[in-house]
Amino acid sequence: MAGIDHAPPPFFKQGPAPLALLTFYIAVSLAIFVVDLRFKSLDLLRQSIALVVDPVQRVAQTPGSLVDYAATYLQGMHSLQQENNELKHAQLATAPNLQRLAQLESENERLRKLLAVKEREKAAGQVTQILYTARDPFSRKIIVDKGQQAGIVAGQPAIDETGVVGQVTRVFPFSAEITLITDKDQVIPVQIVRSGQRSVVFGLGNGQLELRYMPANADIQVGDVLVTSGLDGIYLPGFPVARVVNIERDSAYSFARIFCVPIAGVENFGEVMVLDPRQPLPPAPPETSGRPGSSDKAGLRGKKKKTMSKAN
Amino acid sequence: MQSTFTSSRILQPVQPWFIFFSLIGAVALNFIPTAHWPGVPDWVAMVLCFWCIREFRRVGMGWAFVLGLLMDVADGAVLGQHCFAYVLLAYTASSLSRRILWFPLVQQALQVLPLLLATQLLQALMRLAVGADFPGWGYFVGPVVATLLWIPATFILLLPQYRPVEQDPNRPI
Numbered sequence: 441m442a443g444i445d446h447a448p449p450p451f452f453k454q455g456p457a458p459l460a461l462l463t464f465y466i467a468v469s470l471a472i473f474v475v476d477l478r479f480k481s482l483d484l485l486r487q488s489i490a491l492v493v494d495p496v497q498r499v500a501q502t503p504g505s506l507v508d509y510a511a512t513y514l515q516g517m518h519s520l521q522q523e524n525n526e527l528k529h530a531q532l533a534t535a536p537n538l539q540r541l542a543q544l545e546s547e548n549e550r551l552r553k554l555l556a557v558k559e560r561e562k563a564a565g566q567v568t569q570i571l572y573t574a575r576d577p578f579s580r581k582i583i584v585d586k587g588q589q590a591g592i593v594a595g596q597p598a599i600d601e602t603g604v605v606g607q608v609t610r611v612f613p614f615s616a617e618i619t620l621i622t623d624k625d626q627v628i629p630v631q632i633v634r635s636g637q638r639s640v641v642f643g644l645g646n647g648q649l650e651l652r653y654m655p656a657n658a659d660i661q662v663g664d665v666l667v668t669s670g671l672d673g674i675y676l677p678g679f680p681v682a683r684v685v686n687i688e689r690d691s692a693y694s695f696a697r698i699f700c701v702p703i704a705g706v707e708n709f710g711e712v713m714v715l716d717p718r719q720p721l722p723p724a725p726p727e728t729s730g731r732p733g734s735s736d737k738a739g740l741r742g743k744k745k746k747t748m749s750k751a752n
Numbered sequence: 753m754q755s756t757f758t759s760s761r762i763l764q765p766v767q768p769w770f771i772f773f774s775l776i777g778a779v780a781l782n783f784i785p786t787a788h789w790p791g792v793p794d795w796v797a798m799v800l801c802f803w804c805i806r807e808f809r810r811v812g813m814g815w816a817f818v819l820g821l822l823m824d825v826a827d828g829a830v831l832g833q834h835c836f837a838y839v840l841l842a843y844t845a846s847s848l849s850r851r852i853l854w855f856p857l858v859q860q861a862l863q864v865l866p867l868l869l870a871t872q873l874l875q876a877l878m879r880l881a882v883g884a885d886f887p888g889w890g891y892f893v894g895p896v897v898a899t900l901l902w903i904p905a906t907f908i909l910l911l912p913q914y915r916p917v918e919q920d921p922n923r924p925i
Contacts, residue, residue: 458813458843465813465839469820473832477882482831489825497826500783572785574828577887578879581828610828617828624885645885 483610490612501572563676565715566590568598571615580623580645581609584712587616595674598712603680603704604628604668605712616714620706621681622647630681631669635659638669641682641700649682651698656689658696666700673721680704763913766807770912774799775815779822790890793898796823797871800838801845801864802909805853808846816842830879837874841867861902868895 455461476482568584586592588611596608598618606626610617619626624645631638637659641649654660664684670677682700689696778799786792796819803811820835827834844867845852852863872895880886 458847461813462839462843465817466836469817469832469836469839471832473830473836473878476831486825486831489821493822493826496780497783500780501785504785573788575782575785576827576829577788577891578829578876578884583828625883 486610487612490615494612494615498571563715565596565599565713566592567711567713568616569711574617580620580643582606582618582620582712583615584618584714585615586714587612587614589614592616592714593717596714596717597675597679598714599679600704600712603682603702604675605704605706607674608714618712618714621702621704622649622706628675628681629669629671630666631677632660633665633667634661635664638671639666641666644699647701647706648685649700649702651684651700652695654696654698656691656694656696660684660687660696660698662687665703673718676715676718763910764915764917766810766913768810771803771807771811774909775803775811775819779819779826782823783826791893791897793894793901794868794871797838797841797868797895798898798901798905799909801841801867802905804842804845805849805860805864806909808849811842812846813839813842830882833875833878836878837871840874841871844870857903857906860906861899864902865895865899868898871895 456464472482476486566586568586568590571583571585574581574583584598592608592611594608594611598605598608604621606618606620606623608616609619620643621628621641622643622645624643626643628641629638630641630651637654639651639654641651644650651660651666662684665680666682666684668675668677668679668681680703682702684698684700686699687696688698775796778795781795800811800816800819804816816838817835820833820838821831823829823834823838824831845864848863848867852860855863869892872892876887876891
C-alpha cells in the first residue's frame with residue numbers, strides 16, 4: 441500500500457518500542473513546559489532556536505508587508521497632502537507647549553535643586569518597527585525589529601505617541617517580544633490624574649484593563665485618565681495608560697469593578713518606542729526600624745514588590 | 753467484494769527529501785501572518801499527520817518533537833506546548849495508519865478530524881490550566897478546515913509518487 445520499497449523493511453531493527461518513545465517524548469515535553477513556565481530558565485535554548493527561526497519568519501512576512509507597501513504606495517497624492525496638512529496643523533497646535541517645554545524643564549530642574557529633591561529622569565529610548573504579532577492565540581504579544589544587538593533588555597517599557605503600549609518580556613539576538621498591557625494579568629502601577637490616587641491596573645485579555653482593589657466608594661468616575669505612577673523600577677511617571685469606561689459598584693463586594701480601555705493604539709500601530717531602563721531606585725529602608733506601625737508599612741511594600749516582579 | 757480505492761494504487765516509493773521539504777514548507781506556511789484569521793489550519797499538524805499515516809517508518813515522534821519546538825519558539829508560546837500535542841498526534845496517527853489507509857479519502861478525512869481537533873484541544877487545555885485567556889471558538893475551526901483540505905493535500909503530497917516508473921517522452925499522457 442505504501443509503495444514499492446526497493447529495500448525490504450527492517451523487521452529486526454525498529455528501534456525502541458513506540459510506547460517507550462512516546463513516554464520519553466511526553467516526559468521531556470511536559471518537563472520543558474513546566475520549567476519554561478515556572479523557572480524561566482530556558483531562554484538560552486529559546487534564543488538559539490530563534491536565531492534559526494527568525495530569518496525564515498521574516499521572509500514569510502514579506503508577502504504581507506509588500507501588499508501593505510503597495511496599498512500605501514497607491515494611496516495617492518491627495519490623501520498624503522491632506523495628512524501632511526493635518527500634521528502641520530497639529531504641530532502648530534502643540535508648538536506653544538513644546539517651545540516652552542525646554543524652559544520649563546530647566547526651571548523645574550533648578551527649582552528641584554533648590555529644594556534638594558532628586559532630579560526627574562528624562563525619557564529616552566529607541567524607535568523600533570513592529571515586525572508582526574506573535575502567533576500565540578492565548579496571549580497578546582508583538583515582535584519588534586531590535587534586540588540584544590541594539591542593547592534592549594527584558595523589562596523595558598514601550599510607548600507609542602499617545603501612551604504606554606507594553607513591556608519587553610523576551611529578548612532575542614535581532615528581535616524582541618513586547619507583551620501588550622492588555623495581555624491577561626499584565627500589571628502596571630498607575631495613578632488617577634484627577635484625584636492623585638494610586639493603584640494597579642491589570643490586563644484582562646479581551647482588549648480591556650481592570651483597576652482592581654479600589655474600594656466601592658472610591659473617588660473615581662467614568663472618563664478618568666490613568667497615568668503611570670512611577671512607583672516601580674520600570675515605568676517613568678506620567679505616561680498615559682488607560683481611560684475608565686465602566687464602573688460597577690456592587691455593595692455586596694468590598695471592591696468596585698472598574699474597567700478601562702488603553703489610550704495607546706495597543707492593537708494597531710507601526711512603530712513603538714522602547715524606553716531605556718530606569719535608573720535603579722534607591723534601596724528600600726531596612727524593615728526593622730523599630731518604629732511603631734512600621735511592620736504594617738513593610739508588609740505593604742512587600743506586597744507591592746510582589747506585584748512589580750509579576751509585571752516583569 | 754472490496755472496491756478499489758485510490759489508496760490501494762501502487763505508487764512509487766516516497767523521496768525522503770520531499771518529506772523534509774513538505775514539512776519545512778508547512779512550517780513556512782504557518783509563519784505567514786494569517787494566524788489571526790479564523791479558520792486557518794495548523795499546516796504543520798496537518799502535514800505531520802499525513803506523513804505519520806503514510807510513512808510511519810520515516811516520520812514519527814522525533815520529527816513531531818523537533819517541529820513542535822520550532823513552532824513553540826516561533827509562536828512565542830510556552831516551550832513544550834506544541835511538542836506535547838504533536839508527539840501525541842504522531843503516535844496516534846502512526847498507530848492508526850494501517851486502519852485509516854483502508855478507507856477512501858472522504859472517510860480518511862473524517863478519521864483525521866478527531867486527531868487534529870485533539871491536537872488543538874490539548875494545547876488549549878495546557879494553556880488554560882496555567883492561566884491563559886480563552887482564545888475563542890475560532891481556534892477550533894482550523895482543524896475542521898484542515899479536514900476539508902485533506903483530499904487536495906493528499907493529492908498534492910502524493911504527486912511526486914504518481915510519476916511513471918519509466919520516463920517515456922513519447923507517451924501520449
